[in-house]
Amino acid sequence: MNTADAKRILETALICSTQPLQVRELRVLFDDELGADTIKSLLAELQDDWLQRGLELVSVGSGWRFQSRPELRDHLDRLHPEKPPRYTRAVLETLAIIAYRQPVTRGDMEDIRGVTINSLIIKQLEDRNWVEVIGHRETVGRPALFATTRQFLDDLGLASLDQLPLIESPAQQGALIDALAEAAQPGLPMEEETVEAPIEPEADTDLAELPPAHSGTPS
Structure with missing residues (x-):
């Protein structure tokens, strides 16, 4: 199978999927004939192919997915004007x-x-x-x-x-x-605060001293 055909298969599967797909799932498309490194290389090429389009191919916690570009969110939100819940x-x-x-x-x-x-x-x-x-x-x-x-x-x-x-x-x-x-809550302000009961002694939330947790990237 040539590179163009393999990329077209990956592209179609990712666009049609309702959930992110991991590399091991994408390998199933090719009956595991393509290795993980080859799949990742093809995905990188697809990312470049879509650089000037309204969708982008990204790697997230659950795998790979196509999503709309952030700068287009305001326009797309007009199709679905309902607002998500606000959080304090x-x-x-x-x-x-x-x-x-x-x-x-x-x-x-x-x-x-x-x-x-x-x-x-x-x-x-x-x-x-x-x-x-x-x-x-x-x-x-x-x-x-x-x-x-x-x-x-x-x-x-x-x-x-x-x-x-x-x-x-x-x-x-x-x-x-x-x-x-x-x-x-895209485009919405935070909800007004309710009064919380302090614990003695009261302390402000300070994340500056907290190092990020670590987790591996899905494959």
Whole structure:
């Protein structure tokens, strides 16, 4: 099979798929006759082929997919004017803590944020399929351990947690929260905050000292 035919098969499969496809799944298209490195090389060529088009081929947490380019979002949103749910800064800060410190318990999150975390905050993130329970800490009460999901990576357009930006200053922390807000609710402002009960002593959420969690890229 020549390169042009192989690229056309990959292109068609990715465009028609409703979910990202991993390299091992794409190899099935060729009855495993093409190796993983060859598939990745062809995908890189396809990325170049689509550089000047409205769609782009990207690698995200669940695999490879075609998606519309971010700069076209405002135009496409006019076809579907319904608005996604809005999230408070408390929800987004909690999500950032889970992303950077996972796996973490609810108690860990409360220690970092300095306030009691409403159970509805965790439920909102679980309902969005951005976080999940991956186990329990072997301590008194065996509290649940939370981590982010592949859906979280997909929605942020990341292939792995290694691509999370380093947080070295309050300004960068604010930019991260804004990025999460935009991914969760494109074009919408954050919902107004509700008053949260502080934990003594009260502390501000500070992600600057938190190194990103690490996760491998899917293949």
